Amino acid sequence: MARKQSRFGVSRRSFVGGAGALSVGLAGFPAILGAQAKAVKVGLIHPVTGFVAYNGQQSRLGATMAIEDVNKAGGVKSMGGAKLEALLGDSQSKVEVGVSEVEKMNEAGASAFIGCFQSPVGIAATQAAAKYNTPFLIDVGASDQLVRRGLKNVFRLKPGFGKCVDDGIAALGAINKGAGSPAKSAVIVHESGEFGTGTAKLLAGKLPSIGIEAKELIPHDNPTRSFDNIALRIRSMAPDIVMMSNYGNEYMLLARTLFQQKVELKGMFSVLGGGFNYKFVKDMPDVSQFMMDTNHWFNPRSEASQALKKRVEAGGALFTFEVYLSYTNVMLLADALERAQSADKEKLIAALAASTFKAELMPYGPTKFVDGQNEGGLPAVMQSLKGEIEVISPEQFASAKAVFPRPKFT
Amino acid sequence: MSRRAMLWCAAGLLVAILYPLLFGGPSLIARSNYAINVAFLILFAAFLGQSWNIAGGYAGQTSFGHVVFFGTGAYVSTILHVSHGWNPWLAWPVAIASGGLVGAIIGVLSFRAGLRGSYFALITLAFAEVFRIVANSIPQTRGGLGILIKADQRPENFQFRDPMWFYYLALVLCVIGLAIAWWLTRSRFGARLAAIRENEDAAMALGIDVFREKVRVLALSGAMCAAGGTVYAQKYLYLDPSIAFGVEKSVEMLLVSMIGGAGTIFGPLIGSGVLHLVGEITRDLGNVVPGIKNAQPLALIVYGLILVVIVAYLPDGLTGLLRRRR
Amino acid sequence: MSADIVFAGVVNGLMAGGVYVLVAVGLTLIYGVLHIINFAHGSLLMLAMYAVYFLFRKPLGLDPYAALPLVTAGAFAFAYLLYRGVIGRFAHGKDENILLITLGLSIVADNAALFFFTGDTQTIDVSYAGRFLQLGPALIPLPKLVSFLASLLICALLGLWMAFTDTGKAIRAVAKERQGARLVGIDVENIFAIAYGIGIACLGAAACLLMPFFYVSPSSGHAFVLIAFTTVVLGGMGSFAGALIGGLLIGIVESLGGLRFGEQLGQIAIPLVFILVLLLRPTGLFGGR
CATH class of the missing domain: 3.40.50.2300 (Response regulator)
Known part of the structure; x- marks a missing residue:
């Protein structure tokens, strides 16, 4: 790319400059995220700018709160207390950008993805993640085309439409x-x-x-x-x-x-x-x-959900479905990691597929994935x-x- | 082209061809599909930008609705593939021809009515809207549900497991686009277009069939853009009316060309390269700023400001910078 | 369709058209004088709507209609400075550059709003929002009637102002013949900035009139941009009367098209009418030249 600029007679200086900018862009990425020892990286891909920015930001809020909670409670115990680490992504509501984020986060070492709010972005992003066999949890995304497409890496906890x-x-x-x-x-x-x-x-x-x-x-x-x-x-x-x-x-x-x-x-x-x-x-x-x-609604009779609701509202945000669905998906992932005892993608997907996770916040029965769709979910x-x-x-x-x-x- | 420029071009092309070796399969540096993917996006947007540039830059027919050709190409090949079982490689030429046809039809209608400048720009926008609404309303496109292309990642199916091949495809398209632009600077057709761009009435007085030339260039531009539409559909395997006919893509095509320098061979490529790199780097910026919640919009604010600054200090586009340096 | 529904549809269309007129008047002025397409129009409308929202909220509690002079004046000042400080200065006299700069500014404005005001949708709740005027089978919400009448008034005032004041005459002179205007001693750059300011001031007024029945979010301004362009072209670029008639006509076409063909396919009426007008009468209904 930057290298190609030389092809149309750019001066040597700008050629080097362009290449430099690129390598900063690439090499800078993992450094920015700060690699922690043994941390399990979770790619969060949501539309935090653009037409549905509000929903995307709510999802990001829920997921990051859950990651904090998991870490505070000692991380993934079976993995020696490994912490979860969020890789924050912005799909900008665009299919191309969503896919680009998957590629970037894959290189930054993402063990799993959570996203994408819009179904079209989700359809393309899950496809991209499938190449690396990386689990992709659909926190929000209504289309039933997201699951049941033969992609083994896609899981949706919430019920589809x-x-x-x-x-x-x-x-x-x-x-x-x-x-x-x-x-x-x-x-x-x-x-x-x-x-x-x-x-x-x-x-x-x-x-x-x-x-x-x-x-x-x-x-x-x-x-x-x-x-x-x-x-x-x-x-x-x-x-x-x-x-x-x-x-x-x-x-x-x-x-x-x-x-x-x-x-x-x-x-x-x-x-x-x-x-x-x-x-x-x-x-x-x-x-x-x-x-x-x-x-999608939280279980009003669950103490955990009431406590989380208070915390979210204390932070000046609303307890919308994006918040608790994204939160719950992080918990689902943490549970699978705990049982897989490893962030190895094969094992993680197997653990997710066999999950009987009990979503504490949600009015759901035990999780049971069939072709990536949880049958235990309940609106x-x-x-x-x-x-x-x-x-x-x-x-x-x-x-x-x-x-x-x-x-x-x- | 001077010998020196030719040498540079050859060197650049060589680097572009070898580029995946650095990051892709054999990976001499580090395997990075991300780097390949960004390069794909740059080349792809450069190609679409070039299709805009052929009409908007070389012939002076600025369009705000170029996405109409992109979406036509994408839908034609996808419908033939998904609903009628065509092989996408075979559907591709049909898609390209459809884009050319739509270009010719829009051209005949608008140029017959004598539309110029912003009137032409706005009518293309309206055509794109008509296509979007139709695509949203008819069963063949499945309306708002969109069309999902079945993933079957085999080259004979126009799907590639390794993103490197999409990169090469975009590279080929981009080189073809550059060649067409280069041809326009050398051919009689291109000279006639330049005359039309500079002064339509004078061109007419010179005996140029202005109407015919403009229709031809729009058909050419439309066909190129439609070729891109099919590639997009095959890469992302999903299509809906706002993806296919959304105004953002039109803006992007115009933006990369104008920022790079409209009416120049390398303008769209330079513009696309710079805008994508700025976009990729600023997108990360949102995560670097510590202690600020939802810093992501800041990234786009910086992006927008950079856009303004480029225009402010490089009024002739980025290629203008090169020309000044020489 | 029964006659009652057609009648009510026409009335609804007129009311919707009143809003389009307001947004388009500013755009047509800017186009007529500067010959540029202002890509930042939707974003500036959005900023003005946020201004109305924050003025309405506690502690100020200013009614949107009462806030109209303030928002309009503020929008004028903001746009005047924006033109002098950024748009005119960086354009280097090239129209394409203005297009790119306004596009860049629009990206900045949308995301600044997202950053400072969050992506949440905001509405204001005025006591008169639920009042109606019953006109046969048609129900006209009071705020829509107000915005409709106000748009007529604003068009009339602008037309008079352009016809009879010195600045108005200077604007028209610049619109017709830049070089000539410069030769007779008109400060053309200043006139450009004033025209831009007035164009955006119209958006300020539009924001005040819209907020009682619409909402604001960082992307809400764009809902009116395409339609405003259509209105401007339909009416003839640069013509107030054209923007007025064009806006109302589009409102009616959209409304009846929606009733006849469904809200989705009915939307096609707008670009279709736009295309037909351009093809049959490229200068628009009231365009000169």
């Missing part, structure tokens, strides 16, 4: 039935990317099984500037339920528009609703009131009630009872 849709639909069916089946029809509003489209298609296919007709699927772009027209169409179709599957900003904007225009609905229900979090519920308690979401269904987020399903983790149908605007 297929599972989330199944569980969400089942819960909605139970809630609807419990209220005397007032809901008969739904409109699905979804973002037009991989995540929203995939979820919406699955939802539309499953809704009839609980006696609800999917009247229409309305896709929208990111960003969408105004939801007035979508509100108009929803009003004209008069569905009982609006289902939504979109990222944070559009989720909030759509919810706010429907609330402000007083569109009468029996309920609003999302699966993996990107904007359903503490900030939304606190900032807009009226808008969010009675909205329901199926999502929860939440409802916003009076500025709080309550778990309404599954029952053994519930902190409140669902309010459905919601009261009419008066």
Whole structure:
């Protein structure tokens, strides 16, 4: 590269300079990260700049906190107390950059990767890591194309959207039935990317099984500037339920528009609703009131999760799903390292594949990976009630009872 | 080209060919797929930049939507491969031809309407948007779900286990791009384009068929760019509408050429080299700053400032620096 | 589609178009005078929206409409200095360089916002956000009505100002004939900076009018850039009347296209109209030349 500059008649000085810059870039890298004796290096690849920077930063926060916790508790004991060391990467939401980070971290000695938030980046990055047989834990990334592709190095602890849709639909069916089946029809509003489209298609296919007709699927772009027209169409179709599957900003904007225009609905229900979090519920308690979401959620009855929540909030951050999913993935890795007694990639992958890790923070059963997907993962269904987020399903983790149908605007 | 310049070119090419030996397979220094990968990215972006440069630099037809050709190439070969079972090597020429065709169509439409300067630039942006939205909405592309190319890493399948081969592929493309640019500086076609760039009305008065030349150059540029699209799809094995037709790629193509020096043979390559190295080094910077949470944005702030500084002190692009030095 | 829905769609489109007008007016002014494409437009809009957000928050608690004069003036001063200190100075008189510099500044601004304000989405909650004007089948949210009316007013004021003040005349002179303006003693660099300042001041106003019904995050400004370019070209580069009519037209086309073809495919209406206008009438609806 820099060497190639000489080919078009660059002076000798800039040729040497360019080559120098390159070698600094390369050689400087391991030095920057400071090699600790015996440390197990974990590559964290998240989009911490760009369009979804917030989510990426939340993931990085969770993962780095977990690494600190593992180290404070004495590191990996079976490896003589080896510490975990984070290699921080930024995918910039770009596929190329994500892959580039994998290559770089591989050279810096990464024993495992955690990432990537966006599915397209994850698909390419896991592929790149597969070349080195390096385990890749998907902390966040909804697409079911991420796993079950025959890549032995990919593991996803959280349920994919297929599972989330199944569980969400089942819960909605139970809630609807419990209220005397007032809901008969739904409109699905979804973002037009991989995540929203995939979820919406699955939802539309499953809704009839609980006696609800999917009247229409309305896709929208990111960003969408105004939801007035979508509100108009929803009003004209008069569905009982609006289902939504979109990222944070559009989720909030759509919810706010429907609330402000007083569109009468029996309920609003999302699966993996990107904007359903503490900030939304606190900032807009009226808008969010009675909205329901199926999502990754921590187990509210677990002391560990409550303690972590306090710590995260004390640091001025929100306890969003990225934080505890990334945290939990580091713990999953630490557990596998403990059993593998080595950072050897073969052994580590074997340990992960055989993992029965109990995710303390999550409402999950014991881990069981099938083709890289954990079968023990479980989404929860939440409802916003009076500025709080309550778990309404599954029952053994519930902190409140669902309010459905919601009261009419008066 | 002077004998000295030719010598330099030969030496540079030799280094480029030997480069993987330093970091790749036999690894004389240290095996580093990272170094290979960065070199790939530089050459690849340089090639895409060159495709922009052919139209934007040499013929003065600045485009903001060059990604429309990139995405066309990527989608055509991927759909033929994944949905119709074509071998990607066979699909590649079709993809290249499609890029050329799209270039010709956009050219005929816009140049017939007499669009120039920023009007032309903006209409290409609009075409890219149309393609993105269509790709998002039709079943053939699987819309927003994207297309996953099955990993089957065999050379006959246009997939390589060793990133070194993608590097060589990009090198070949890059050299072809340079050769085309060089040809433009020597051929009558290139001279006609230069005349159009400098003064379209005067070129017309000289008897140049301005419309035809502009359509031809856009078709050539589009075909080159589409060739890159297929390579991208085969390397990353996944394609969705915003990857294929997102505005960022258009900006990158224009950026590497303009920073390097639009309308020069080596401009895109120099621009791509510098911008990627700056990008790679600043990305690490985010991790060096101690005690600051989320320092990563600082890296891009530095990147943006460097961009401004380059323009401020090298108004003719980086190649302008070389010319001044001589 | 029933007549009711079409009517409501047109009204919604007009309201959305009002916002596009505001963002595009600044862009068209900058283009008309400087003949440059301001790549930093979205980022500067984002910065102005953050200004509105921080003014609204405690302890200041300034209503976005009350903050309008302040934000507008601040945006003008900031942009004037930015032009004199960076853009004009480093451009060396080449339009391509302005494009690159504004691109670089946009990267800096987006990431500075990310660094200082985090990537979190921020909204403001004003008491009048949920009020409505009912117009037959259409519901018009009060803040959208305000922004619509304000955009008409701002266009009118700018047009009058350009027509009747000395600075306005000087701007028009520079836009028409740089060299000539220089010869008659106009400080062209200063006029450039003023035009840039006013263009960005329009963004300041747009930010105040937008915040009651939109949100701000480091990338939120870009949501309006493409559409603003479309508006500018559709209306004719440099024409206020064009930006006004163009913005409203695009709002309506987008709205009806969305209703007819779905929000996703309906988006295609915007670039398609843009392409057709350029092909059939390359100077835009109101462009001279």
